[in-house]
Amino acid sequence: MSLLVMKYGGSSVGDAKRIKRVARRIADRRQEGxxxxxxxxxxxxxxxxxxxxxxxxxxxxxxxxxxxxxLSTGEQVSVALLSMALHALGEQAVSLTGWQAGIRTEANHGKARIIDIQADRIMNALNQGRIVIIAGFQGVTENGEITTLGRGGSDTTAVALAAAIRADLCEIYTDVDGVYSTDPRIVKQARKLKEISYDEMLEMAHLGAAVLHPRAVECAKQNKVKLVVRSSFTNHEGTQVKEETDMEQGIVVRGIAFDKPIAHVSLLDMPTNPSRLAAVFNSLANDDIDVDLIVQGGIRNGKADLSFTVSLADLEKAKSVLYHIQADVGFKNLETHSDLVKVSIVGAGNVSSPGLAATMFHTIAETGVSIYTVSTSEIKISCVIEGRRLHEVIRSLHTVFGLDEHEYVFVTDVSNE
Amino acid sequence: MSLLVMKYGGSSVGDAKRIKRVARRIADRRQEGxxxxxxxxxxxxxxxxxxxxxxxxxxxxxxxxxxxxxLSTGEQVSVALLSMALHALGEQAVSLTGWQAGIRTEANHGKARIIDIQADRIMNALNQGRIVIIAGFQGVTENGEITTLGRGGSDTTAVALAAAIRADLCEIYTDVDGVYSTDPRIVKQARKLKEISYDEMLEMAHLGAAVLHPRAVECAKQNKVKLVVRSSFTNHEGTQVKEETDMEQGIVVRGIAFDKPIAHVSLLDMPTNPSRLAAVFNSLANDDIDVDLIVQGGIRNGKADLSFTVSLADLEKAKSVLYHIQADVGFKNLETHSDLVKVSIVGAGNVSSPGLAATMFHTIAETGVSIYTVSTSEIKISCVIEGRRLHEVIRSLHTVFGLDEHEYVFVTDVSNE
Known part of the structure; x- marks a missing residue:
């Protein structure tokens, strides 16, 4: 007998029929003991x-x-209905709102972070043999104000609960059946990963793999919560996300990730005074423009080129902010390139070694696509490239880094599906 | 400056436009200080x-x-939206759920009664100059379970709150503009009453005047909460409901009330043994059949006729229950009459005096309608009559008891409308 936390998203409980199907699945888990x-x-x-x-x-x-x-009424409706659906199957179930479940948060409305979970009421209900249905995405402040957790809130609720009650496993049910080596809509040979480490998952999530919110992954990593991502609609085995994967050795690249369209901005011939640099990024931050991959070129006569990327959606706003401060900051020209994209290889096994980077650059170059900027971390290499041949680039990288190959140990379960 | 509790029902906040209109009306009251x-x-x-x-x-x-x-999510949505609408008008407002407002109830789900209201949070918000918007119809048990109050719940919430915070006035906004001497759809000359006593209102409410739930009137009476019933849509003066009306003297009949169709049931030649009587009414109660106007006729040879009324909707169920116990209880025949109705005259000024009863019976007889049963209380006389000429009976009674007359002191405000 295990103690499980399961999370079902909005599309899994989209109507009465789906709620009944989810109830059936939960009842099956309960019947398993x-x-x-x-x-x-x-x-x-x-x-x-x-x-x-x-x-x-x-x-x-x-x-x-x-x-x-x-907004917190939305989850309250779902939990009540799901509990009724379980009763109809003869199961003992009880629904709880965020405040009833003891989910204490900061007072930062709309994007509150969970402070702690006072799980007595949950544990009592479990000990009475009940299935406990908890409203995700919401909590309560110490002053009794209802809060919501913002993006990724329900995933985070599930992970935080799993940590608080020391669950054996946290199952995230979603509309895909696991984490893939890259987007299967683009690369037919994409494989569902059997396992992935927290850090790898974090990079994949940050880099656009929408299956699990990075915030929830972070919370799982911090609290060493064992996660499984699996489908709400099938019984396929999902992807395990955990501290260390069993076959870490020998595997270098776990997956290929890519992000939404971005733009590259260069401020040419800018005086390299730290306060001027700060002025640029403060101005952008004040207008809620997120900046990524900042690079400053070599200094010539106290000046250098400063470049960074922004999301394509923010480009016009960014240009207007930058022209506004041009006189103060003192750059000579503003150059922008849109229709770019960031593609990354992710893997915990020293992926950023020079040999792998060289292979990546070479593969991209062979498709005839220019690389604008490169950044690396312990477990990833990201290249900002022209977007026009993205699919071709992803397919080539997927092949070059051995992700297509059938004998690859972490994808052997795929052949059964 | 007064402390006001205002209650708006579901139809008054039925859509965004209506919510904004209600917000405007509340803001006006706030602007008045x-x-x-x-x-x-x-x-x-x-x-x-x-x-x-x-x-x-x-x-x-x-x-x-x-x-x-x-169900408690329904009011939570309304209060949040109404608070937003008030903010949009520049008012300071805060919404509270039942549990946030400290409305403590019994654990009797679906029809919980309010035990007490811990109004600190409401008072703090008022003292900060805020308009406090509270979800009606709901509360919380001492174990933190959400409850709803059942029928008349929102009216009762308003009255109980008015008592708890010692409000100067509780205004019930509804889709009619007050309490009328009888149903204006039937009697054109029906007048809006300027005032009515708690007891009169209670009888009127019990007897089918749907404007205010008897439970809320009872709560107002117990706690001496001054009530006004008025329209959500107009600025017409409403009807005051209070301990004693100013012009009690001289007024005898305040209004004519009538109820939903009922049926008259007679158990003929039944042994007058108290345990058998109890068996009849227990059996009916077990099947949730409400019984009204019980009359036992004269005893002959240890037997008597027992008759009572039930709502027409319950008649078939009642018959089946009664036939089932006939052998045990020992009545000889079961007689029923359907298509009946109860019409009542209501007034605090000794309305049950024999002279008034005689006038009532005479007036009904003149329309050629039979009277089945009569019952009286301190402030009403009710007659169960054939339903077929109900409107005619009501109009005659309205005229005979002086409710049509224009010089009638408590209806002088009607002429302005």
């Missing part, structure tokens, strides 16, 4: 509908506190 | 929609506890 805590998101489009309603009421951005009051 | 606590129901059909959803999930009656989890 496990103790079950289930975290649920709001049904399908509920959150969007509530946001729409708030826009009809007030044109200005509504109070974050009232928005949390409004 | 009053401190405002507002109780709101769920938007229009929300509760019905949620019940429908629960039926899709489970055919059997769902757990009352989970039903409360589900």
């Amino acid at each position: 496990h103790q079950c805590v289930v975290v649920v998101s709001a049904m399908g489009d509920t959150t969007d509908d509530l946001i729409e309603l708030s826009k009809e009421i007030a044109e200005a951005t509504p109070s974050a506190r009232e928005m949390d009051m409004l | 009053h401190q405002c606590v507002v109780v709101v129901s769920a938007m229009g059909d929300t509760t019905d929609d949620l019940i429908e959803l629960s039926k899709e999930i489970a055919e059997a009656t769902p757990s009352a506890r989970e039903m409360d989890m589900l």
